[in-house]
Amino acid sequence: xxxxxxxxxxxxxxxxxxxxxxxxxxxxxxxxxxxxxxxxxxxxxxxxxxxxxxxxxxxxxxxxxxxxxxxxxxxxxxxxxxxxxxxxxxxxxxxxxxxxxxxxxxxxxxxxxxxxxxxxxxxxxxxxxxxxxxxxxxxxxxxxx
Amino acid sequence: xxxxxxxxxxxxxxxxxxxxxxxxxxxxxxxxxxxxxxxxxxxxxxxxxxxxxxxxxxxxxxxxxxxxxxxxxxxxxxxxxxxxxxxxxxxxxxxxxxxxxxxxxxxxxxxxxxxxxxxxxxxxxxxxxxxxxxxxxxxxxxxxxxxxxxxxxxxxxxxxxxxxxxxxxxxxxxxxxxxxxxxxxxxxxxxxxxxxxxxxxxxxxxxxxxxxxxxxxxxxxxxxxxxxxxxxxxxxxxxxxxxxxxxxxxxxxxxxxxxxxxxxxxxxxxxxxxxxxxxxxxxxxxxxxxxxxxxxxxxxxxxxxxxxxxxxxxxxxxxxxxxxxxxxxxxxxxxxxxxxxxxxxxxxxxxxxxxxxxxxxxxxxxxxxxxxxxxxxxxxxxxxxxxxxxxxxxxxxxxxxxxxxxxxxxxxxxxxxxxxxxxxxxxxxxxxxxxxxxxxxx
Numbered sequence: 001x002x003x004x005x006x007x008x009x010x011x012x013x014x015x016x017x018x019x020x021x022x023x024x025x026x027x028x029x030x031x032x033x034x035x036x037x038x039x040x041x042x043x044x045x046x047x048x049x050x051x052x053x054x055x056x057x058x059x060x061x062x063x064x065x066x067x068x069x070x071x072x073x074x075x076x077x078x079x080x081x082x083x084x085x086x087x088x089x090x091x092x093x094x095x096x097x098x099x100x101x102x103x104x105x106x107x108x109x110x111x112x113x114x115x116x117x118x119x120x121x122x123x124x125x126x127x128x129x130x131x132x133x134x135x136x137x138x139x140x141x142x143x144x145x
Numbered sequence: 146x147x148x149x150x151x152x153x154x155x156x157x158x159x160x161x162x163x164x165x166x167x168x169x170x171x172x173x174x175x176x177x178x179x180x181x182x183x184x185x186x187x188x189x190x191x192x193x194x195x196x197x198x199x200x201x202x203x204x205x206x207x208x209x210x211x212x213x214x215x216x217x218x219x220x221x222x223x224x225x226x227x228x229x230x231x232x233x234x235x236x237x238x239x240x241x242x243x244x245x246x247x248x249x250x251x252x253x254x255x256x257x258x259x260x261x262x263x264x265x266x267x268x269x270x271x272x273x274x275x276x277x278x279x280x281x282x283x284x285x286x287x288x289x290x291x292x293x294x295x296x297x298x299x300x301x302x303x304x305x306x307x308x309x310x311x312x313x314x315x316x317x318x319x320x321x322x323x324x325x326x327x328x329x330x331x332x333x334x335x336x337x338x339x340x341x342x343x344x345x346x347x348x349x350x351x352x353x354x355x356x357x358x359x360x361x362x363x364x365x366x367x368x369x370x371x372x373x374x375x376x377x378x379x380x381x382x383x384x385x386x387x388x389x390x391x392x393x394x395x396x397x398x399x400x401x402x403x404x405x406x407x408x409x410x411x412x413x414x415x416x417x418x419x420x421x422x423x424x425x426x427x428x429x430x431x432x433x434x435x436x437x438x439x440x441x442x443x444x445x446x447x448x449x450x451x452x453x454x455x456x457x458x459x460x461x462x463x464x465x466x467x468x469x470x471x472x473x474x475x476x477x478x479x480x481x482x483x484x485x486x487x488x489x490x491x492x493x494x495x496x497x498x499x500x501x502x503x504x505x506x507x508x509x510x511x512x513x514x515x516x517x518x519x520x521x522x523x524x525x526x527x528x529x530x531x532x533x534x535x536x537x538x539x540x541x542x543x544x545x546x547x548x549x550x551x552x553x554x555x556x557x558x559x560x561x562x563x564x565x566x567x568x569x570x571x572x573x574x575x576x577x578x579x580x581x582x583x584x585x586x587x
Contacts, residue, residue: 016565041562044535066533
């Protein structure tokens with residue numbers, strides 16, 4: 001099962017990331033996890049939020065450039081070598097990773113890695129027999145709204 | 146596209162179809178009258194003719210207009226405020242003035258008959274695109290000293306439309322009026338109309354669903370790409386109106402329903418195209434600077450006024466059958482041109498380059514800077530739905546593609562910067578496309 005990730009365009013100057021975060025905070029929207037990648041002049045802020053549709057509508061109505069992308073959460077143990085083992089499976093199945101970031105909270109002592117694949121459906125089909133794909137419901141279970 | 150339903154020809158358009166020979170004798174008679182009036186009443190004009198040993202009676206045929214000196218914008222500033230008036234103030238019923246970004250504004254004057262000529266010209270422009278009695282017209286040009294608002298107003302009233310003098314600004318209210326009053330025609334700058342479309346979208350109003358069917362846009366150069374964008378996003382027909390305060394205001398010319406160039410109301414305003422460097426008159430079809438002479442304006446006759454607008458006169462006849470000549474759509478002014486590293490650049494070239502990559506024109510701005518004596522050109526482009534991506538590399542790819550497209554047209558390196566939505570200021574009048582931070586006087 002795929003997750004909906006919200007991406008935001010942010011300019012590289014003080015206060016731009018917080019402008020988005022504060023807007024979400026003021027509306028009681030909790031961010032489960034996030035990552036920020038940057039180039040010299042701009043960045044892309046990526047967010048996982050349980051009620052992503054509400055967050056998207058709110059951000060769009062405040063003139064943010066918003067993109068919704070499907071990503072896949074894969075479960076990993078909190079143990080040395082566990083992420084490496086996941087990547088080996090992906091390699092073997094020739095699944096290309098665009099980018100990834102970690103989701104460390106909850107999940108009964110386990111962690112999740114969020115993957116952006118070029119073709120998430122194809123990736124899930126290839127790896128689901130070997131790796132545990134985390135369902136959105138499980139991912140957000142222990143996260144307060 | 147909403148249908149622009151056929152309407153019977155308005156009698157006001159009759160002069161648009163006048164046989165060429167008749168037009169030329171009318172033009173000559175009016176030109177001689179203008180020259181006589183200016184020679185007798187405008188000291189600057191008299192001095193210039195005397196200097197050249199020319200008498201008003203030397204104008205015997207239309208081509209003799211080439212004997213007359215040009216008038217330029219500086220002449221209006223130098224004679225500020227009333228130095229070019231040709232009638233006593235008691236006959237002047239209206240004054241307008243340019244905003245004037247540097248120093249004093251320029252002042253223009255109208256007699257009662259001049260106002261009638263003006264509103265007739267605008268009404269003929271409106272008739273050419275099918276405006277008629279019963280239309281509800283929203284005028285969103287600024288009212289006041291600027292000729293745009295009251296000029297368009299006079300024309301719409303003349304043709305018998307219901308006029309809403311909305312003036313510029315307060316865009317949400319503009320959209321509300323448009324919707325609530327069932328507006329069918331809008332007049333404003335094209336960049337402001339794009340802003341109105343954006344505002345309507347934010348308000349959850351789809352302009353394509355409203356009764357508005359055509360727009361009369363002018364007061365700034367705009368491209369065919371921008372026309373296509375406006376028509377696509379709003380479902381209206383976007384027509385050009387051309388004019389400048391020094392000549393009369395809007396209504397010097399206008400596109401007809403063919404949308405193939407702009408007819409000049411030649412019985413009122415005589416057009417020539419010159420080589421801007423030598424002043425030599427160029428044949429029809431050749432591109433150069435548009436020069437205009439008023440043929441029926443008495444408070445302030447303008448003889449061979451250099452407009453700074455770059456265009457050419459079309460040589461073919463328009464499919465609409467009008468005999469009055471057309472100029473090509475004006476996409477650039479010699480004023481807009483900037484020189485960077487020795488290369489002449491027009492903002493419209495950059496717009497064309499962007500449109501060659503993106504089907505939808507994003508909001509953009511050109512910024513010129515100077516670093517250690519070297520000029521740099523930066524093009525700021527707002528990300529929108531099609532330009533934004535969750536992968537940084539994808540945005541970088543678009544940025545490079547845009548940069549290459551611009552470089553191919555200009556032949557110089559540019560730096561393209563992606564900006565957040567709404568970070569580039571929107572104008573409520575003429576769009577400010579170029580910010581020059583080079584401090585050329587330093």
